[in-house]
Amino acid sequence: MSILNIHGQQIKLGDTCVIKLRVGKLPSGNRIDIHGHVFRAREEGPLLLFTAGIHGDEINGIEILRRALSRGLFRQLQRGTVVVIPLLNVYGFINFSRDVPDGKDVNRSFPGNASGSLASRVARALTKEVLPLVDAGMDFHTGGRNHYNYPQLRYSKGDAAARELAQRVGAPVLLGSSLIKGSLRHTAHKMGKTILVYEGGENQRLDGLAIQHGLAALQRMLEVHDMLPSGFTQVIEHPHTRLFERSSWVRAKVPGIFEWSKCSGQPVLKGEPLGWIRHPEGEKEQWVLSKQNGFIIGHNNSPVVNSGDALFHIGYT
Ligand SMILES: [Zn+2]
Known part of the structure; x- marks a missing residue:
């Protein structure tokens, strides 16, 4: 379409702008807007959406999009349109929280409701x-x-087109995972649109490996949609990829002080020790063992755990 209309703003081919989606006000009276950076090439093509900070304390994604914006990546577009929303959940970001102030999760509130809870209003702004x-x-x-989380792309299990897109984009790990009701990915799926979820690192902590692989995946997403000029100088090699359609958690059988000996990014064998849980007053310790052959796609860095806590996320085929 030669004129794109977002939130009443008309954006022509070749134009770049920032749209502000109003979602509400703080009790102090300050306005809360979601900023969407729109980049349109002169030639028509697909529209790709990049979002981060739907969980406000998950900073790596925000940093990935910030770097892509500051490096001018989207100004290289040769066709199509990109909408970049680096910080979807402003409320969570300023409160160091995954959720909005009433405790609701934006990524469980899609498609949302304009007169609903805060989380629901944020979701609605994007959906509509x-x-x-x-x-x-x-x-x-x-x-x-x-x-x-070890750098990974998640696609909707059973969705062949989503799996193929994830394979073409690539990441160190590809994981087929079930759609979660109320998530952005679920609502988009019902609208016939594929959203891949990139996971990397942990909340409240910048992680160089996760940021590097996230930026690379973002750029390859543009490349597989033929949106960057041929011979683009920052072409990034497709990484060695492991694909899993099944995963399970190894949980703590006892409470105590937890120390891992294996961590994300390492292959494991059934019965292999992954770490220890020790009683804080003595020598008593229990090994944590892998339940199957697989690959560690996520692990727990907490030094103190309770019975049942998730310790290692193992991907397997
Ligand atoms: Zn999240």
């Missing part, structure tokens, strides 16, 4: 104003508190 225009996208996340 942006998602209908999107052909495909990538949503950037990290593990939760103390949970490190």
Whole structure:
């Protein structure tokens, strides 16, 4: 389409602008807007959406999009349109929190409601104003508190087109995972649009490896949609990829002080020791063992764990 209309703003081919989606106000009266950076090439083509900070404390994704913006990557577009939203959940970001102030998770609140909870209003702004225009996208996340995720792209299990796109884009790990009700990926899927989820690192912590692989995946997403000029100087090699359609957690059988001996990015064998849990008052310790042959795609960095806590996320085939 030669004129793109987002939130009442008309954007012509070749134009670049920032749209501000109003979602509400703080109790102090300050306005909360979501900023969407729109880049249109002179030639028509697909519209890709890149989002981060839907969980406000997952900073790596925000940093990935910040670097892509500051390096002028999207100004290289030879065709199509890119919408970049580096910080979707402003409320969570300023409160160092995954959620919005009422405790609700934006990524469980899609498609959202304009008169609903804060999380629901944030979700609604994206669903109504942006998602209908999107052909495909990538949503950037990290593990939760103390949970490190090895750089990975997640696609909807059973969705052949999403799997193929993930394979073409590539990442150190590709994981087929079930759609979660209320998530951005779920709502987009129901609208016939593929959103890949990039996971890397843990919340509240910048991680160089996760940022590097996230930036590379973002650039390859543009390349596989033929949106960058041929011979683009920053072409990034497709990484060696491991694909898993199954994964499970190794959990703590006892509480105590936890120390891992294996971590994300390492292959493991069934029965192999992954770490220890020790009683804080003595020598008593219990090994944590792998339940199957596989590859560690996430691990827990907490030094103190309770029974049942998730310690290692193992991908396997
Ligand atoms: Zn997240």
